[in-house]
Amino acid sequence: MQAFSYVSAKSVSEASAILAQEGDNAKVLSGGTDIIVQLREGRRSAHVVVDVKAIPELNELSYDAAAGLTIGAAVPMHRIYGDAKLAALYPGLMDSATLIGGTAIQGRATLGGNVCTASPAGDALPTLIALNARCVVASANGTREIAIENFFAGPGRTVLQKGDLLVAFKLPAPQPNSGAAYLRFIPRNEMDIAVVSAGVSVQLSADKSTFIAARIALGAVAPTPLFVPEAGAALIGQPVGAVAVNAAAEIAKAAARPISDMRGSAEQRKHLSAVMTKRTLEIAIERARA
Amino acid sequence: MSRKISVSATINGQENEFLCEPRQSLLEVLRDVLNLTGAKEGCNNGNCGACSVLLDGVLVNSCLVLGVEAQGRSITTVEGLAGDELHPLQRQFLENAALQCGICTPGFLVASKALLEKNPNPTEHEVRYFLAGNLCRCTGYDKIVKAVMAAAEEMRAKA
Numbered sequence: 001m002q003a004f005s006y007v008s009a010k011s012v013s014e015a016s017a018i019l020a021q022e023g024d025n026a027k028v029l030s031g032g033t034d035i036i037v038q039l040r041e042g043r044r045s046a047h048v049v050v051d052v053k054a055i056p057e058l059n060e061l062s063y064d065a066a067a068g069l070t071i072g073a074a075v076p077m078h079r080i081y082g083d084a085k086l087a088a089l090y091p092g093l094m095d096s097a098t099l100i101g102g103t104a105i106q107g108r109a110t111l112g113g114n115v116c117t118a119s120p121a122g123d124a125l126p127t128l129i130a131l132n133a134r135c136v137v138a139s140a141n142g143t144r145e146i147a148i149e150n151f152f153a154g155p156g157r158t159v160l161q162k163g164d165l166l167v168a169f170k171l172p173a174p175q176p177n178s179g180a181a182y183l184r185f186i187p188r189n190e191m192d193i194a195v196v197s198a199g200v201s202v203q204l205s206a207d208k209s210t211f212i213a214a215r216i217a218l219g220a221v222a223p224t225p226l227f228v229p230e231a232g233a234a235l236i237g238q239p240v241g242a243v244a245v246n247a248a249a250e251i252a253k254a255a256a257r258p259i260s261d262m263r264g265s266a267e268q269r270k271h272l273s274a275v276m277t278k279r280t281l282e283i284a285i286e287r288a289r290a
Numbered sequence: 291m292s293r294k295i296s297v298s299a300t301i302n303g304q305e306n307e308f309l310c311e312p313r314q315s316l317l318e319v320l321r322d323v324l325n326l327t328g329a330k331e332g333c334n335n336g337n338c339g340a341c342s343v344l345l346d347g348v349l350v351n352s353c354l355v356l357g358v359e360a361q362g363r364s365i366t367t368v369e370g371l372a373g374d375e376l377h378p379l380q381r382q383f384l385e386n387a388a389l390q391c392g393i394c395t396p397g398f399l400v401a402s403k404a405l406l407e408k409n410p411n412p413t414e415h416e417v418r419y420f421l422a423g424n425l426c427r428c429t430g431y432d433k434i435v436k437a438v439m440a441a442a443e444e445m446r447a448k449a
């Protein structure tokens with residue numbers, strides 16, 4: 001592997017100072033499951049690698065019924081799904097965390113890394129959009145929040161600027177009678193990259209008969225994860241059932257603008273966009289009713 | 291830039307200090323610096339699990355960890371499994387013929403140890419799911435799964 005120096009940053013300000021000074025010559029190291037491979041294969045280069053796992057704010061994992069959930073950008077998947085309370089509150093997030101790689105990848109891979117890698121097929125991304133996550137970003141000028149659906153600029157690109165560090169995600173506390181789910185379509189049972197994926201959340205009325213809110217996002221059908229607000233909006237006020245679900249699935253399909261590649265054709269991805277939206281909505285509804 | 295850094299870590303229960311370059315993976319450090327050649331390099335990109343080790347008790351691929359990240363941490367490799375006698379997993383792998391060429395075996399043993407620590411009574415499905423990141427080109431997996439189930443049973447009986 002190419003030579004670089006290594007810093008384990010102890011604070012947000014230390015990390016962002018190095019990132020501001022070194023710019024593209026510095027690379028953040030979180031769980032390393034993307035960046036170490038990229039550095040080794042020469043797809044990325046670095047003079048300095050900044051390990052962010054020892055920064056307290058990036059390791060926070062805390063829930064509060066009023067403030068919701070804070071997940072530090074460097075919290076690995078196994079900590080997320082290892083927390084029984086969170087698993088009950090955010091089943092959609094657990095769908096994603098347990099899907100990313102195998103057990104050993106989940107021991108290291110972080111949510112911040114998945115988001116900053118910005119693969120259109122990243123398995124946490126549609127879920128975070130469905131769950132209305134906000135990204136806390138720090139720089140020398142202070143911190144700001146960015147809605148997750150506005151975080152992606154293209155395949156492998158985010159809106160982060162020189163000197164920016166992703167610190168944490170903030171997820172609102174789940175509403176009553178709500179549910180969320182994530183599914184990906186892959187040609188085998190395990191360990192593959194999504195051909196198409198969908199992340200959805202729904203909130204039902206107190207008698208669970210009517211949709212009162214919904215968010216729907218697709219993966220791998222556009223240069224970035226694709227938020228389809230009109231598909232969620234179409235559910236609002238509708239009776240819970242196949243008619244409304246199918247209508248939302250058709251809207252999601254219409255919004256998808258996939259390419260053909262070795263994983264699947266554009267036509268297959270279009271078709272799957274509706275199928276995956278429908279299947280995830282059915283799971284989310286079941287969870288909202290439970 | 292490629293200056294060596296001094297790292298102290300606990301490896302298989304023993305305090306250790308070693309020198310490594312930041313670009314060296316933990317796998318390279320284990321094999322080339324510390325002469326612990328149990329962990330194997332299959333793919334060097336996270337896909338095969340032959341390099342599996344425990345880092346503070348958590349299963350990781352050592353090819354995707356930098357050696358310098360081991361500072362202050364505790365690492366268990368396959369060399370740390372046996373005491374005076376083989377670990378039940380090691381013995382059951384032998385008794386069930388769960389290896390042929392053996393390249394994947396250290397990774398499967400370490401990963402299976404991580405599984406049984408978390409879940410002493412796994413179903414066959416849970417074993418297969420947990421070990422999905424470990425590849426074997428020889429055995430067809432059935433004997434590996436059988437060996438893990440047998441070791442789990444043996445360890446439960448002793449517990």
Ligand SMILES: Cc1cc2nc3c(=O)[nH]c(=O)nc-3n(C[C@H](O)[C@H](O)[C@H](O)COP(=O)(O)OP(=O)(O)OC[C@H]3O[C@@H](n4cnc5c(N)ncnc54)[C@H](O)[C@@H]3O)c2cc1C
Nearest residue numbers: 028030031032033034035101110113114116122123166336
């Ligand atoms: C075998 C294998 C299987 C995989 N399977 C899947 C899968 O099923 N689904 C999936 O979605 N992905 C998968 N991946 C990809 C990868 O594991 C995930 O994208 C993972 O979430 C990346 O997280 P990380 O912490 O390892 O990121 P890192 O490699 O540490 O970082 C990724 C990128 O984000 C940047 N970065 C990280 N943290 C920050 C921060 N706080 N601020 C600014 N920039 C930051 C890094 O500089 C780097 O460019 C797989 C990878 C491997 C090797």
Ligand code: FES
Nearest residue numbers: 332333334339353
């Ligand atoms: S060598 Fe590390 S996973 Fe294959």
Ligand code: FES
Nearest residue numbers: 390391426427428
């Ligand atoms: S025994 Fe040869 S790869 Fe598993």
